[in-house]
Amino acid sequence: MEKKHKQVVMRVSNQASREVDGVGDDADRAGNKHSTQGNNGSEKKVIVVFVLGGPGSGKGTQCANIVKNFGFTHLSAGDLLRAEISSGSENGWKGKEAINKIPKIEFASIVFFSTMIQNMIKEGKIVPSEVTVKLLQRAMKESGNNKFLIDGFPRNEENRAAFEEVTKIVPEFVLFFDCPEEEMERRLLSRNQGRVDDNVETIRKRFKVFIESSIPVIEHYGSKGKVHKVNAARPVEEVFETVKEIFSPYGANVYLNSFQHLNSLVRYPHGHYLDLRDDRSFRVELRMSNESMTMDHAVVFINPTILWPVSALIPQTQNISLAAAASVLCPNFTNRCLQTPPLFVLF
């Protein structure tokens, strides 16, 4: 769990903050009133996919794959809550000097909220919507992206109504991972992420809450024809094959065999993959298909005349995927490449 948790915290603190303004878009298929500013000043539709399924059905695992392949930002409501608990306890344990700087009432509420969230998670209970919706809204704003996977939320009807009411966002669809309890229990007991709720007693409570409170949410969206049910009781790769088909209309990445192909993509931009800033510059995201590469999430400014230093850093045999999305700055790279003004910007 630690790993997932840290990822979310990094996203929140490092990514460029661009407002997700509530500007209307009546033509929006999902009826969303939200949009976000594109690089060329154009409004982009906000796409939200709710990823639901019982505890241990593989939501987080599949979301990580979707992020890599389709440029969505993954927001796990559970991870955001756990991050909130640890930021609360950090505030609480930084020592007297730090405590004194926080106004008393604020300090009491920080401690109160983190303790309350922690207790609810330990009991497998659903945290009040005001807390979760606020955390999700903040993370969406800070991500700078317009495509979100909201994992493990909404967990009940109250969550669902509050999210739609506060954000005015209606999900594009719901991805529902269907898995038998015995399989989910087996997975959770070997998840090994040190979570306070991955013990038999709490797991059983979470199953009960899922059936009583979360299934009605899935049924609600099912009645609107918005649910994609996926058999999650299969190996990760097989599940992802099904997931890929569902996401294919939402910006499948282009896989290139060699960096040279980037030139032709830049000259003949495809709407999904290259985001036109003006007649000279483009913004795209570059990700290595190999997870271990440090280039993942690097922001790179490239002038075609200095393309070679960048291509030299990318093994020609690697597949490279492109998707329009925001990412995290990689200062060494930018300093080096910015010696010449960028003709286009490669994320």
Ligand SMILES: Nc1ncnc2c1ncn2[C@@H]1O[C@H](COP(=O)(O)OP(=O)(O)O)[C@@H](O)[C@H]1O
């Ligand atoms: N299809 C699968 N088959 C076997 N194990 C899986 C599968 N998907 C995920 N897991 C494992 O099960 C555990 C729970 O998965 P996770 O993605 O954290 O579930 P969730 O986010 O739904 O609680 C993790 O240890 C993960 O590695």
Ligand SMILES: O=c1ccn([C@@H]2O[C@H](COP(=O)(O)OP(=O)(O)O)[C@@H](O)[C@H]2O)c(=O)[nH]1
């Ligand atoms: O929207 C949410 C998401 C999570 N939780 C709490 O966080 C726990 C863990 O949720 P997560 O989605 O991280 O894990 P899962 O149970 O799906 O593996 C839940 O049991 C709830 O107590 C919550 O209250 N509201």
